[in-house]
Amino acid sequence: MPDTPAHALTLQASGVHKSYGRHHVLRGVDLDLPAGCLAGLVGENGSGKSTLLRILAGQLAPDAGEVHCPGGLGYCPQETVLNPAFTVEQHLRFFQVAYDLPDLARARELLDVLGFAAYLHHRVATLSGGTRQKLNLTLALMHDPRLLLLDEPYQGFDWDTYEKFWELAAHLRDQGRSVLVVSHIAFDTARFDRLWHLDGGRLAEGVRVAAPTRAGS
Numbered sequence: 001m002p003d004t005p006a007h008a009l010t011l012q013a014s015g016v017h018k019s020y021g022r023h024h025v026l027r028g029v030d031l032d033l034p035a036g037c038l039a040g041l042v043g044e045n046g047s048g049k050s051t052l053l054r055i056l057a058g059q060l061a062p063d064a065g066e067v068h069c070p071g072g073l074g075y076c077p078q079e080t081v082l083n084p085a086f087t088v089e090q091h092l093r094f095f096q097v098a099y100d101l102p103d104l105a106r107a108r109e110l111l112d113v114l115g116f117a118a119y120l121h122h123r124v125a126t127l128s129g130g131t132r133q134k135l136n137l138t139l140a141l142m143h144d145p146r147l148l149l150l151d152e153p154y155q156g157f158d159w160d161t162y163e164k165f166w167e168l169a170a171h172l173r174d175q176g177r178s179v180l181v182v183s184h185i186a187f188d189t190a191r192f193d194r195l196w197h198l199d200g201g202r203l204a205e206g207v208r209v210a211a212p213t214r215a216g217s
């Protein structure tokens with residue numbers, strides 16, 4: 001059978017269940033993500049978005065269900081997993097080895113795009129929250145995976161970087177990558193090709209969240 005990367009699925013999940021004790025958080029999640037798709041995952045606080053992403057990323061085992069992601073992935077968790085004693089460059093070198101990359105060319109590009117190249121030799125302990133998040137995102141993207149799972153990746157970003165993040169996400173989509181972004185921000189939803197709403201432990205597609213009101217402004 002010929003390979004059809006443009007229509008290939010980069011992620012396929014079916015019947016995913018997860019409970020924490022008696023709290024049944026995911027109740028049969030089905031999700032297919034094609035190549036070249038920028039998709040959003042929204043839902044109320046505590047609805048299980050991070051739990052689902054961790055399961056999709058292979059960091060948490062589901063109680064039931066299947067997850068396939070042929071071709072590898074990059075995962076940017078909500079909380080940064082950085083070592084405060086290491087510099088930005090040391091993190092890049094560490095992940096270069098982990099990903100078996102010949103060089104750091106892509107990582108350097110990402111440093112420039114996200115505007116934190118000046119911090120290359122700074123220790124993580126001295127970085128602001130937003131700059132740590134830029135490093136977190138860079139570590140998820142630097143091996144150019146076919147699938148990106150990003151859990152609120154722009155927390156702490158200033159407006160310019162926030163806009164650059166969306167340009168980067170759209171560019172990756174145009175290059176045939178799949179990008180799944182957990183988002184809390186209502187006006188982000190217009191940026192997605194597909195949008196899933198996690199509610200009651202299941203996904204519904206195409207549900208737009210209401211725009212925030214600006215009461216008091």
Ligand SMILES: Nc1ncnc2c1ncn2[C@@H]1O[C@H](COP(=O)(O)OP(=O)(O)OP(=O)(O)O)[C@@H](O)[C@H]1O
Nearest residue numbers: 020021023025043044045046047048049050051052
């Ligand atoms: N390790 C855990 N042990 C017990 N309960 C957990 C654990 N992790 C998450 N939960 C619970 O599972 C539910 C889903 O949590 P999760 O973090 O996946 O939600 P979320 O949609 O990502 O939330 P938020 O929008 O606040 O980030 C919550 O009620 C949470 O308290």
